[in-house]
Amino acid sequence: MVSLKKLGWENYTNQVIEGPLSDDIGRVRRVDRGEVDVLTSTGEIRALSDSQRAKSITAPVTGDWVKVLKDPEQGYVVESVLPRYSQIVRRDPAEIERPQILATNVDAVAIVLSADRPINLARIERLLVVAATGDAKAVLILSKSDYGTPAEWRDLDHEFPQVQKIKTSSFSDEGKSDLEALLTPNQTLVLLGESGVGKSTLVNYLAGQEMQETKEVRLKDRKGRHTTTAREMILIPTGGIIIDTPGIRGVGLWNAEKGIDRVFHSIFEASQKCHFNDCTHKAEPHCAVQKGVSEGHIYHEKLERYQRLVEEASEQTEIRNRQNRKLR
Numbered sequence: 001m002v003s004l005k006k007l008g009w010e011n012y013t014n015q016v017i018e019g020p021l022s023d024d025i026g027r028v029r030r031v032d033r034g035e036v037d038v039l040t041s042t043g044e045i046r047a048l049s050d051s052q053r054a055k056s057i058t059a060p061v062t063g064d065w066v067k068v069l070k071d072p073e074q075g076y077v078v079e080s081v082l083p084r085y086s087q088i089v090r091r092d093p094a095e096i097e098r099p100q101i102l103a104t105n106v107d108a109v110a111i112v113l114s115a116d117r118p119i120n121l122a123r124i125e126r127l128l129v130v131a132a133t134g135d136a137k138a139v140l141i142l143s144k145s146d147y148g149t150p151a152e153w154r155d156l157d158h159e160f161p162q163v164q165k166i167k168t169s170s171f172s173d174e175g176k177s178d179l180e181a182l183l184t185p186n187q188t189l190v191l192l193g194e195s196g197v198g199k200s201t202l203v204n205y206l207a208g209q210e211m212q213e214t215k216e217v218r219l220k221d222r223k224g225r226h227t228t229t230a231r232e233m234i235l236i237p238t239g240g241i242i243i244d245t246p247g248i249r250g251v252g253l254w255n256a257e258k259g260i261d262r263v264f265h266s267i268f269e270a271s272q273k274c275h276f277n278d279c280t281h282k283a284e285p286h287c288a289v290q291k292g293v294s295e296g297h298i299y300h301e302k303l304e305r306y307q308r309l310v311e312e313a314s315e316q317t318e319i320r321n322r323q324n325r326k327l328r
């Protein structure tokens with residue numbers, strides 16, 4: 001039996017004013033092809049998701065607060081998904097014009113990197129954009145610090161001074177107190193990262209027991225084996241809620257303009273002073289961003305990575321607009 005408070009209900013109602021309180025409310029722990037495991041104040045139930053039958057109904061996602069009905073014939077059915085205060089979204093890897101919601105009602109996104117493989121700046125920026133777009137705080141976690149500290153990890157302080165960074169090892173206990181501090185009671189943290197970086201190991205370590213299956217990475221290239229196959233919510237006994245996710249390779253952006261501007265704040269600030277509103281900061285005259293580059297406040301490589309994300313986001317907006325016009 002779990003109290004709704006432990007599932008983050010109080011935190012939820014603080015952020016979503018209209019959230020009503022009643023016995024038929026629960027939080028989605030896991031989604032499985034049309035069925036969901038829901039944690040309620042009286043225990044876990046398996047419910048049918050109505051979105052299978054009526055496409056207009058919002059499909060529940062791990063992290064959602066839902067209202068569940070007991071149907072005399074079908075058993076438990078998700079009647080509705082309560083409004084979300086945040087949602088972590090990427091472009092569906094299978095279909096370019098569809099969003100894939102990874103987790104909802106999330107307070108923080110932990111971008112998990114690992115000391116046994118190279119650190120990719122562009123990939124971190126993408127995930128920071130995904131977190132910012134979803135209105136969640138981001139944290140960078142370096143796992144497996146028993147392998148040593150990669151030089152690129154130190155550069156991240158300079159690259160992302162505002163983002164909290166935790167270096168940790170589930171084997172040597174480094175960073176344990178920082179991780180525990182990150183797990184604020186009643187708040188939800190989602191782990192995102194490549195397969196094999198040690199997300200599920202981190203969950204087990206914090207939970208103090210084997211909640212999630214883990215598997216060794218391949219020796220020859222340190223690649224993970226895609227051990228976790230569903231997005232799953234785990235309650236940490238000392239407080240805090242974690243959503244463990246399957247390893248992700250690419251992350252396509254979805255509706256991410258706002259997130260890009262937040263993550264590339266200094267470029268965004270400078271761009272406000274460009275002569276042209278639609279300046280691409282490539283060859284336009286009186287470009288404040290290019291001026292920043294020549295004066296050394298903005299790094300050329302960072303600007304290039306920013307431009308790639310902006311281009312991707314605007315191409316995607318165009319595809320969506322075209323689709324919407326077709327539907328009308």
Ligand SMILES: Nc1nc2c(ncn2[C@@H]2O[C@H](COP(=O)(O)OP(=O)(O)OP(=O)(O)O)[C@@H](O)[C@H]2O)c(=O)[nH]1
Pocket residue numbers: 143144145146147168169170171172193194195196197198199200201202213214215216217224225226227228229245246247248
């Ligand atoms: N040396 C060391 N190995 C670790 C650490 N954390 C995890 N590992 C190992 O890394 C491997 C992969 O860990 P998982 O937790 O399964 O990785 P994951 O990110 O959940 O992978 P997917 O579920 O495939 O996305 C396992 O063999 C773990 O034992 C650590 O702190 N130090």
Ligand SMILES: [Mg+2]
Pocket residue numbers: 199200201212213214227228244245246247
């Ligand atoms: Mg895993």
